[in-house]
Amino acid sequence: MSALPLDGLRVVDAASLFAGPVIGTMLGDYGADVVKIEQPSGDNLRSLGWEKDGVSLWWALIGRNKRSVTLKLSDPAGAEVARKLLTDADVFIENFRTGTLERWGLGWDVLHELNPNLVMVRTTGFGQTGPYATRPGFGTIAESMTGYAHTNGFPDGPPTLPPFALGDGVAAMTGAFAVMMASGGATRRAAPGRSSTSRSTSRCSGSSAPRPSSTSSSESSRSARATPRRSRRRATPTARRTGAGSGSPRARSRLPSG
Numbered sequence: 290m291s292a293l294p295l296d297g298l299r300v301v302d303a304a305s306l307f308a309g310p311v312i313g314t315m316l317g318d319y320g321a322d323v324v325k326i327e328q329p330s331g332d333n334l335r336s337l338g339w340e341k342d343g344v345s346l347w348w349a350l351i352g353r354n355k356r357s358v359t360l361k362l363s364d365p366a367g368a369e370v371a372r373k374l375l376t377d378a379d380v381f382i383e384n385f386r387t388g389t390l391e392r393w394g395l396g397w398d399v400l401h402e403l404n405p406n407l408v409m410v411r412t413t414g415f416g417q418t419g420p421y422a423t424r425p426g427f428g429t430i431a432e433s434m435t436g437y438a439h440t441n442g443f444p445d446g447p448p449t450l451p452p453f454a455l456g457d458g459v460a461a462m463t464g465a466f467a468v469m470m471a472s473g474g475a476t477r478r479a480a481p482g483r484s485s486t487s488r489s490t491s492r493c494s495g496s497s498a499p500r501p502s503s504t505s506s507s508e509s510s511r512s513a514r515a516t517p518r519r520s521r522r523r524a525t526p527t528a529r530r531t532g533a534g535s536g537s538p539r540a541r542s543r544l545p546s547g
Contacts, residue, residue, distance in 0.1 A: 293320025298472075300380040301326065302355065303362065303371070305333050307428065307454045309384035309412040310351050311461035316380070316468065317354030324374065325355040326362070368393050376404055380468055384412040387422045408471045410464050428456035 298321040302313035310325075317323040325332070334348040341349075358374075361367040372395065375381055381400065383390060390396050400407055411417060414426010432438055432450055442449030 296320040298322065298380065299378045300324065300382065301371075301374050301378045302382045304382050304384040304412060306384075307351070307457035308460040308464070309382050309410070310334070311457065312382050312410060312412070312464040312468065313355060314351050314353060315461065315465045321354075321380075323355040324378075325352065325357045326360050326371065326374075327357050329359055329361050331359075332357075362390075362393055362395065365394070368395055371395060372400075372403060375400055375407060378404065378407060379472070380408045380410065382410045382412070382464075386425055387413055387415075387417050408468055410468060412460060412464060428454055428460075431456040431460075 295316055298316065300313055300316050300321045300323045302310055302323055303326040304310050304313070313321075313323045313325070332348065332352070334351055335345050337345055338347045340346065360370055362371055397409055400409060413422075414430060415421035415424050429450055432455060433448065437455070438448035438450050441451065
């Protein structure tokens with residue numbers, strides 16, 4: 290079997306639900322080694338939506354190509370294990386509310402010092418800076434605030450949300466693209482690379498500054514290296530890999546029209 294394009298790329302996925310995890314899913318489809326960090330009670334997708342043989346179809350779809358480990362990141366011991374996982378990782382995906390990882394000792398400044406080659410993708414509703422930065426976000430909020438729900442549906446009907454995770458899917462595809470730009474671009478230029486993405490905008494630039502300043506909903510940064518690393522030590526010998534499945538419509542909420 291021929292090697293896949295991302296063979297040797299090590300990804301740690303600590304995100305939940307859709308936008309962040311789908312970034313890891315797509316990278317895994319192309320050969321990346323994706324380690325999924327689940328909370329002690331299990332990932333939310335394991336109990337969401339339709340099931341077959343006791344397995345959530347959402348989990349089968351988005352959890353494919355991933356090896357799972359259980360960590361409580363809010364606990365100092367769990368955070369320490371996460372830092373060890375990230376020491377030689379290439380990509381870290383998260384979607385906690387802005388400031389949460391910093392409180393747990395897993396912020397960008399800490400991780401960048403620990404692993405200067407790390408790409409960190411942060412998927413949030415309103416970015417890491419700005420007046421809305423600490424607000425929670427969800428795909429339906431983006432689909433409504435951008436005006437999509439207002440223009441969708443029928444002229445004599447109410448604002449209508451899409452029947453699938455549109456905002457999350459767009460954010461995930463843009464995030465995966467940003468990871469590739471931060472990785473390949475930085476290596477090619479032999480200078481730190483940076484990219485950021487949100488549900489409605491994307492940006493890719495190079496900078497020697499240690500931390501991005503952006504209002505978009507996720508950010509990633511990597512220092513240059515001459516050649517990609519092809520061998521990775523596994524995070525845990527007891528990690529498990531999940532299979533593929535098919536998705537189902539998600540539950541949706543509607544914001545009142547203005």
